[in-house]
Amino acid sequence: MSESSSAYRLPYAVEPQHYELTLSPDLDAAAFTGEERVRVVVHEPVTEIVLNAAELEIHTAELTSDEGDRREATITIDEENQRATITLDGEAATGPWTLGLTFSGILNDKLRGFYRSTFTDDGDAEHVIATTQFESTDARRAFPCWDEPDRKATFGVTLIVDDELTAISNSPIVEETDLGNGKRQVEFADTMRMSTYLVAFIVGPFEFSKTVDVDGVPLRVAAVPGKSQLWDFALECGAHSLRYFTTYFGLPYPGDKLDLIAVPDFAFGAMENLGAVTFRETALLVDRDVASRLELERVADVVAHEIAHMWFGDLVTMKWWNGIWLNEAFATFMELLCVDDFQPEWQRWVSFGTSRAQAMGVDGLSSTRPVEFPVGRPEEAEAMFDVLTYQKGSAVLRMLEQYIGADEFRQGIAAYIKKHSYGNTETTDLWDAIEETTGQPARSTMDTWIFQGGYPLLTVAEEDGGTRLVISQSPFRYRGGGEDSTRWHVPVLVRAGVSGDVEHHRTLLSDAAGEIDFSSAPDWVVVNDGGSGFYRVQYPPDMARRLVAEPDRLAPLERFNLVSDAWAAVLAGHSPLADFVDLIGHFSAERDPDVWSAILGPLQLVDRFAAPAVKDGLSRFVRDLVRPGFDELGWQPADDEPGRVGSLRGTFVATLGTIGADPEVRAKAAEVHAAYLRDRSAVPGDLAAPILAVAARNGGEEEYSTFLNRMRNPETPQEEIRYLLALAEVPHPALLRRTLEMALTEVRTQNAPFVIATSLTNRAAGADAWQFVEAHWDDLRRRFPSKLIPRMLEGITALIDPVLATTIHRFLDAHPVPGGDLLINQSRERLDVNVAFREREEPNLPKLFAAD
Numbered sequence: 064m065s066e067s068s069s070a071y072r073l074p075y076a077v078e079p080q081h082y083e084l085t086l087s088p089d090l091d092a093a094a095f096t097g098e099e100r101v102r103v104v105v106h107e108p109v110t111e112i113v114l115n116a117a118e119l120e121i122h123t124a125e126l127t128s129d130e131g132d133r134r135e136a137t138i139t140i141d142e143e144n145q146r147a148t149i150t151l152d153g154e155a156a157t158g159p160w161t162l163g164l165t166f167s168g169i170l171n172d173k174l175r176g177f178y179r180s181t182f183t184d185d186g187d188a189e190h191v192i193a194t195t196q197f198e199s200t201d202a203r204r205a206f207p208c209w210d211e212p213d214r215k216a217t218f219g220v221t222l223i224v225d226d227e228l229t230a231i232s233n234s235p236i237v238e239e240t241d242l243g244n245g246k247r248q249v250e251f252a253d254t255m256r257m258s259t260y261l262v263a264f265i266v267g268p269f270e271f272s273k274t275v276d277v278d279g280v281p282l283r284v285a286a287v288p289g290k291s292q293l294w295d296f297a298l299e300c301g302a303h304s305l306r307y308f309t310t311y312f313g314l315p316y317p318g319d320k321l322d323l324i325a326v327p328d329f330a331f332g333a334m335e336n337l338g339a340v341t342f343r344e345t346a347l348l349v350d351r352d353v354a355s356r357l358e359l360e361r362v363a364d365v366v367a368h369e370i371a372h373m374w375f376g377d378l379v380t381m382k383w384w385n386g387i388w389l390n391e392a393f394a395t396f397m398e399l400l401c402v403d404d405f406q407p408e409w410q411r412w413v414s415f416g417t418s419r420a421q422a423m424g425v426d427g428l429s430s431t432r433p434v435e436f437p438v439g440r441p442e443e444a445e446a447m448f449d450v451l452t453y454q455k456g457s458a459v460l461r462m463l464e465q466y467i468g469a470d471e472f473r474q475g476i477a478a479y480i481k482k483h484s485y486g487n488t489e490t491t492d493l494w495d496a497i498e499e500t501t502g503q504p505a506r507s508t509m510d511t512w513i514f515q516g517g518y519p520l521l522t523v524a525e526e527d528g529g530t531r532l533v534i535s536q537s538p539f540r541y542r543g544g545g546e547d548s549t550r551w552h553v554p555v556l557v558r559a560g561v562s563g564d565v566e567h568h569r570t571l572l573s574d575a576a577g578e579i580d581f582s583s584a585p586d587w588v589v590v591n592d593g594g595s596g597f598y599r600v601q602y603p604p605d606m607a608r609r610l611v612a613e614p615d616r617l618a619p620l621e622r623f624n625l626v627s628d629a630w631a632a633v634l635a636g637h638s639p640l641a642d643f644v645d646l647i648g649h650f651s652a653e654r655d656p657d658v659w660s661a662i663l664g665p666l667q668l669v670d671r672f673a674a675p676a677v678k679d680g681l682s683r684f685v686r687d688l689v690r691p692g693f694d695e696l697g698w699q700p701a702d703d704e705p706g707r708v709g710s711l712r713g714t715f716v717a718t719l720g721t722i723g724a725d726p727e728v729r730a731k732a733a734e735v736h737a738a739y740l741r742d743r744s745a746v747p748g749d750l751a752a753p754i755l756a757v758a759a760r761n762g763g764e765e766e767y768s769t770f771l772n773r774m775r776n777p778e779t780p781q782e783e784i785r786y787l788l789a790l791a792e793v794p795h796p797a798l799l800r801r802t803l804e805m806a807l808t809e810v811r812t813q814n815a816p817f818v819i820a821t822s823l824t825n826r827a828a829g830a831d832a833w834q835f836v837e838a839h840w841d842d843l844r845r846r847f848p849s850k851l852i853p854r855m856l857e858g859i860t861a862l863i864d865p866v867l868a869t870t871i872h873r874f875l876d877a878h879p880v881p882g883g884d885l886l887i888n889q890s891r892e893r894l895d896v897n898v899a900f901r902e903r904e905e906p907n908l909p910k911l912f913a914a915d
């Protein structure tokens with residue numbers, strides 16, 4: 064451990080081994096009392112014990128030994144550093160002791176620590192829940208503890224709750240005692256050795272699903288009453304994930320039971336508390352008959368991700384928060400493998416292309432960061448929860464896996480999990496395990512991707528009559544660039560058509576340039592074969608033409624990359640928009656929904672600033688591009704339609720009904736939406752969001768009240784969020800204003816930041832939304848969970864107007880968000896990149912999208 068980081072760590076002289084913890088939450092008073100007895104080992108004689116506590120009052124403290132030796136203690140609280148110092152009235156010798164503490168605290172409404180969540184039941188009665196969210200460092204808000212990931216201990220939890228309430232924690236209940244005073248004492252089994260951030264308590268009027276026995280592991284879903292029709296899919300995903308990971312890691316599930324719990328107010332998507340995983344409702348509860356494929360995929364993703372953490376994260380844990388990226392990147396990688404196995408027809412690795420492209424969008428900025436960096440104060444780790452950790456991190460793991468071979472890679476992982484079970488690790492421990500099992504240079508390769516920001520652009524050229532391919536690397540940047548000698552160890556996979564055969568080549572490019580020799584001059588060459596590389600490729604025009612001419616030679620992910628790389632070149636100012644427009648003109652026969660997103664995203668950006676005269680031409684261009692595919696699919700799904708066709712239909716409808724300005728599609732979408740409102744099951748799930756998008760973009764007062772009513776009386780969590788966000792998409796400033804006001808009042812703080820983010824992207828009134836943010840800044844900062852402020856501000860990237868951009872920068876300069884600046888700076892730079900694109904290309908639009 065380095066000097067600088069040790070300043071933020073608790074001393075190791077006293078080490079916790081087992082916590083006996085009793086908590087009595089008072090839901091109505093929004094408070095709790097607690098007592099704990101912590102079995103500790105004193106490694107060197109001490110006169111004080113330092114541990115973490117925040118917003119807690121510690122009433123009494125004493126230290127006793129097994130022999131009855133006793134030290135009285137006084138307590139000093141350092142709120143600033145979130146520490147409590149227990150000063151003993153005499154030295155405590157080395158050996159085992161028990162620290163006894165009594166304390167009390169509040170159930171806050173900030174969705175962290177031990178907090179209050181509320182819901183109204185069907186009879187309009189309000190109910191309160193007490194629940195926890197401890198990662199990264201908020202266990203200390205619920206009980207005094209050594210709140211650092213490498214202070215693993217076992218936990219024996221007891222909750223004292225109102226008779227009629229359900230109590231859930233990490234392990235099974237071992238005893239329940241009626242206390243006679245309307246309260247019940249619920250005692251849970253001791254947990255395995257684990258970190259404090261994984262402890263959880265959930266108390267409220269929860270109902271459980273049936274218990275599914277997954278090869279000996281009891282699996283259940285818990286939700287507030289009235290949701291039992293929404294939990295079957297999660298149970299199925301949970302059972303599949305448990306089996307999949309047990310096989311992948313080659314070790315049994317480390318807990319005793321597994322509950323998946325839907326919490327009405329939840330800051331993130333989900334949290335991997337051992338055996339008691341918590342979720343926001345949209346990420347767990349879903350009606351598979353009316354949901355879209357993407358909504359189902361979201362549930363499958365989140366469930367798989369959190370269950371992967373039971374091994375990778377919970378059983379084996381990072382030593383310190385600089386390692387959080389690996390925890391999250393790996394769980395994301397495993398989530399994708401698992402969901403791909405669960406529903407192969409979803410082609411999860413293809414849709415991952417879109418997420419990876421988002422990461423590349425951020426990682427090409429000068430405000431990017433290395434995936435791993437030193438973390439002193441734990442708060443610094445908060446900035447790690449972003450697309451670079453999740454998407455870049457998982458993408459570079461995928462790149463490594465594809466390069467060294469999936470099974471070898473799996474063996475390395477299994478060895479790592481086995482070796483470090485119940486322990487803590489650093490990133491290098493994983494590379495070491497992979498190197499030991501595979502003999503491949505994992506560490507030196509991965510260090511170049513992890514410890515430096517950005518990624519390379521590979522420029523390829525043919526030499527020697529085409530028999531030799533020269534590949535050179537240079538950092539890809541949306542702005543600036545110039546002299547930059549950063550190099551990566553790039554696993555390059557190449558596929559080429561040579562005299563009617565297909566040749567595969569691979570090389571680890573670590574210098575500025577490298578070469579590949581073919582047996583004779585190929586007809587065509589794909590660099591980034593399979594499409595898993597975290598880099599972009601620039602072909603000479605002639606090589607690119609040969610690829611575009613026969614798109615079926617390319618896998619969907621490779622076509623995605625071709626389009627995505629071409630667009631990046633335009634956004635970076637390396638090539639003109641005209642080239643991109645020309646390229647996508649060849650994609651009318653494309654039938655992959657993700658490739659279509661890569662094609663249409665840029666056009667949506669152009670539509671944001673296209674003058675009215677250009678808009679008609681752009682709409683027509685879009686119709687010409689999309690209509691043939693849509694006509695082929697039609698509105699009605701065929702019975703045997705593969706899993707992603709519905710999404711494609713949805714994309715076509717949403718596009719034609721919005722920027723395509725197709726009158727027929729708009730009229731029909733309105734009709735289908737009306738049918739949906741009468742009976743959800745009359746409309747295919749994949750169409751629900753697209754027809755709503757069309758209705759919102761063309762909606763007025765009447766539609767607005769329909770949306771509002773649906774949002775307030777939803778049938779499913781997905782429906783609630785869809786209609787909520789539709790309220791931010793209506794093209795009328797006065798209506799948007801109502802939505803923004805609601806974001807400060809009626810909308811749950813877990814959703815409100817996203818409502819504002821969407822409002823900022825509103826084409827008709829995004830600028831008004833920005834005004835609103837400025838005017839209510841203090842209120843927003845006070846109300847919203849601090850981690851969601853950068854998410855709210857992501858919406859600014861759509862406000863591509865040079866004058867407005869200046870206003871935004873000035874405001875954000877004057878109103879820094881501690882801990883959020885890294886993410887906010889990325890949004891600010893993306894705004895600048897978009898503005899620069901507009902300034903370059905606006906004059907060319909009339910020519911590109913001639914009105915006639």
Ligand code: BES
Pocket residue numbers: 198199331332333334335364365366368369372391394395448453
């Ligand atoms: N461990 C995280 C939750 C978390 C995030 C805690 C940030 C503290 C700070 C959890 O495993 C996670 O990654 N959740 C994701 C969903 C997941 C499917 C990508 C989330 O909450 O967005």
Ligand code: ZN
Pocket residue numbers: 368369372390391394
């Ligand atoms: Zn995670």
